[in-house]
Amino acid sequence: MRNRPHIPALTATLVLFLIVGCGGASDSEQATPDQAGDQSSLTADQIENGIGPAVEVNLGPIDEAMAAKGEAIFTSKCAACHKMDKRYVGPPLADVTKRRSARFIMNMMLNPDQMIREHPTGKEMFATYMTPMPSQNLTEEDARHLLEYLRTQVPVVE
Amino acid sequence: MKRNNRNTVIAVAGVLVAVIVLATSCQQAQRGVISGSDAASKVYVPPGSYDDYYAFMSGGYSGQVTVMGLPSGRLLKNIAVFSQHAENGWGYSEETKAMLNTSYGFIPWDDSHHPQLSQTDGVPDGRWLFINANNTPRIARIDLATFETEEILEIPNSAGNHASPFITENSEYLVAATRFSVPIPQRDMSIDEFKEQFKGTISFIKADVVGDMDVEFQIMLPGYDYDVSHAGKGPSHGWAFFSTYNTEQAHTLKEVNASQNDKDFIAAVNWRRGEECLAEGVGRQFGGEYVHNIVGENRIAVSHARSGTTMIYPEDCDGLVYFLPTPKSPHGVDVDPTGEYIVGGGKLATVLPVHSFSKMLQAIEDEAFESEVDGIPVLDYDAVIAGEVANAGLGPLHTEFDGKGNAYTTAFLSSEIVKWKLGTWEVVDRIPVYYSVGHLMIPGGDSREPWGQYLVAMNKMTKDRYLPTGPELAHSAQLIDITGEKMEMLLDFPTMGEPHYAQGIAADLIASNEVRMFPIEENSHPYGVKSEAEARVERDGNDVHVYMSSIRSHFAPDNIEGIRVGDKVHFHVTNLEQDWDVPHGFAVIGARTSELLIMPGDTRTLIWNPQREGVYPFYCTDFCSALHQEMQGYVRVSPRGSNTPLTFGTGS
Numbered sequence: 001m002r003n004r005p006h007i008p009a010l011t012a013t014l015v016l017f018l019i020v021g022c023g024g025a026s027d028s029e030q031a032t033p034d035q036a037g038d039q040s041s042l043t044a045d046q047i048e049n050g051i052g053p054a055v056e057v058n059l060g061p062i063d064e065a066m067a068a069k070g071e072a073i074f075t076s077k078c079a080a081c082h083k084m085d086k087r088y089v090g091p092p093l094a095d096v097t098k099r100r101s102a103r104f105i106m107n108m109m110l111n112p113d114q115m116i117r118e119h120p121t122g123k124e125m126f127a128t129y130m131t132p133m134p135s136q137n138l139t140e141e142d143a144r145h146l147l148e149y150l151r152t153q154v155p156v157v158e
Numbered sequence: 159m160k161r162n163n164r165n166t167v168i169a170v171a172g173v174l175v176a177v178i179v180l181a182t183s184c185q186q187a188q189r190g191v192i193s194g195s196d197a198a199s200k201v202y203v204p205p206g207s208y209d210d211y212y213a214f215m216s217g218g219y220s221g222q223v224t225v226m227g228l229p230s231g232r233l234l235k236n237i238a239v240f241s242q243h244a245e246n247g248w249g250y251s252e253e254t255k256a257m258l259n260t261s262y263g264f265i266p267w268d269d270s271h272h273p274q275l276s277q278t279d280g281v282p283d284g285r286w287l288f289i290n291a292n293n294t295p296r297i298a299r300i301d302l303a304t305f306e307t308e309e310i311l312e313i314p315n316s317a318g319n320h321a322s323p324f325i326t327e328n329s330e331y332l333v334a335a336t337r338f339s340v341p342i343p344q345r346d347m348s349i350d351e352f353k354e355q356f357k358g359t360i361s362f363i364k365a366d367v368v369g370d371m372d373v374e375f376q377i378m379l380p381g382y383d384y385d386v387s388h389a390g391k392g393p394s395h396g397w398a399f400f401s402t403y404n405t406e407q408a409h410t411l412k413e414v415n416a417s418q419n420d421k422d423f424i425a426a427v428n429w430r431r432g433e434e435c436l437a438e439g440v441g442r443q444f445g446g447e448y449v450h451n452i453v454g455e456n457r458i459a460v461s462h463a464r465s466g467t468t469m470i471y472p473e474d475c476d477g478l479v480y481f482l483p484t485p486k487s488p489h490g491v492d493v494d495p496t497g498e499y500i501v502g503g504g505k506l507a508t509v510l511p512v513h514s515f516s517k518m519l520q521a522i523e524d525e526a527f528e529s530e531v532d533g534i535p536v537l538d539y540d541a542v543i544a545g546e547v548a549n550a551g552l553g554p555l556h557t558e559f560d561g562k563g564n565a566y567t568t569a570f571l572s573s574e575i576v577k578w579k580l581g582t583w584e585v586v587d588r589i590p591v592y593y594s595v596g597h598l599m600i601p602g603g604d605s606r607e608p609w610g611q612y613l614v615a616m617n618k619m620t621k622d623r624y625l626p627t628g629p630e631l632a633h634s635a636q637l638i639d640i641t642g643e644k645m646e647m648l649l650d651f652p653t654m655g656e657p658h659y660a661q662g663i664a665a666d667l668i669a670s671n672e673v674r675m676f677p678i679e680e681n682s683h684p685y686g687v688k689s690e691a692e693a694r695v696e697r698d699g700n701d702v703h704v705y706m707s708s709i710r711s712h713f714a715p716d717n718i719e720g721i722r723v724g725d726k727v728h729f730h731v732t733n734l735e736q737d738w739d740v741p742h743g744f745a746v747i748g749a750r751t752s753e754l755l756i757m758p759g760d761t762r763t764l765i766w767n768p769q770r771e772g773v774y775p776f777y778c779t780d781f782c783s784a785l786h787q788e789m790q791g792y793v794r795v796s797p798r799g800s801n802t803p804l805t806f807g808t809g810s
Binding site: 076088 | 675678688689707734740785809
């Protein structure tokens, strides 16, 4: 009796084999659906200031020359989707410097793909506006000039 | 109990057998997927990973170039070259139409055979790809930073530009020769005068500067068929070799009449000597109308008519051309990586002849000539031959090299690749291919430094290799591992058009140079816009110019009124995107041309002739965002002579 093979156990093995099949092992190795960008994986600083290359921004009094350069870039690369005082393709921007930190704004310009994919605010905006904010291949200097231009904007009070 | 025991034993045995059978069948299934003789894993490029090589395959009668990845056989791109390509507007848009101009006018098609990568020091360098148009003789330059055709030169005094374009080792020249001899200059005469009057030409075309492609000089040769070519390398740099057949000079039923002679020729051309003769002024000024097309800095193609070449006659320039007798109707002429051996693929011959470059120089010095044709010495066969490969298959055509002393020759009739050793001429391996192989390609296999890992057989017949698709089947290519002593078949993959020759290059020599978009600041198209603020519509008589911008996901303007029946509306669409892989398309009802596909930062123009009054939509054809379906607009067409004011806007 001791040496007798255990039929139910063997049958169970067979059934298990049938269920798992040939590809069972590889299934377990597959990554679960993308969980990157889960808010818990971001630092408090990233939540506040966005994900991207803008790690330090020094703001002084408005630099008119920088703002003028920013306006030219805005006209060429941003105005097709952003108006100052109303929603267009994207959100209105006259008050953006009041709503978001300077670094957040620059990171949104410089790293929109990751911001939309991983940052809770970016994901929320994408869900609201549906069109992804495109990368316009701006340099950090471009983004800084754009920020200065946005700082000159005054929201229209209705 | 005994009975019970027996039942138990049977049950146990049954279960065990079932488990074993299942386990075995699983093993077999998995072997088929990933192990086997390991063929599958050798061509497996995991999702998200890249191939090791780019393969550039000619499109043959498609007139284009197909880019594939090796070892996977993945299709990467179809580059529009000599044929209109409605998929992206090549040859349809106002910016690209001029690329297909010739001295015969606009031609929407050709037959492309031989891609050739630019070289530095005899090694592919990844700057450009050149390819011939066989029918209306032309050579195109493709920029490998954009994978776009940027220059096309027509070749005058030629017919059947088949032995073309083969490059010299520092991209000094592309060589090109006539497959069809014709009266040169062209004139009205009886075809019966072929033998006396018809001629062939070889052209040397400057290739090393973008925009400066031109015929440097041509050589007038006897009226044979000049079939394929390769330039010398290393010690034979400065020479180029051309296979010839129809030395019988037949002009009808060539199938029979051009196969009479036991030996035809490989023409050895000393182009450095040609340069000397050119400098000495012995070339004769010759006629010939041709057209040069170039994409300008504003990315708009322009055509320039050119006239006349300098023709060198061998009798005026001693030492320019020699004929090497070669059995029998040779097709391929392939120079090994050392530059010493010149292999002639005598497609009707029983042996594969290999000439020696050093013996050829000696024979020239010794004047070991067996005869002379039109001032061209015919060298003594025994004085130039290095060896003959016996049993090299039936119908040998083309040979490439692995850089380890081995040569690989295609045999069309016996459908096989034959591997043999340079120097000993001994056949060491053969592998069947399916079916009727023409060219073969080893990445770098016609250069001084072949990569020597893979071989691609380009087969002329497909038959039963794939699921049937009606009478026409995709031509089959096959990937073979050549790293071991024995060749190993790895993969079948279908191709586009009919690949003749192909070229391969290590991926990193190209991938790191790729252009991802065109900076909008540098857009110098006269009808381009640099921002949405510049979008507008201007009328000039019956010509209406729409300066339109596109960005995810709207056009500006997207409402246009004041267009009239009979107008000629120029939609100049600028893609304001500055990101990779975000083209926008443009199409409008009733446009008698293709769509536009506009790369980021680029401007493309479609001309629309509204024929009926009404309100007509236009839209983006390239799915660009979640709101792509919303990327559309309207143009109002009023009757002829109507006073509807010209208005336009977006979002108003």
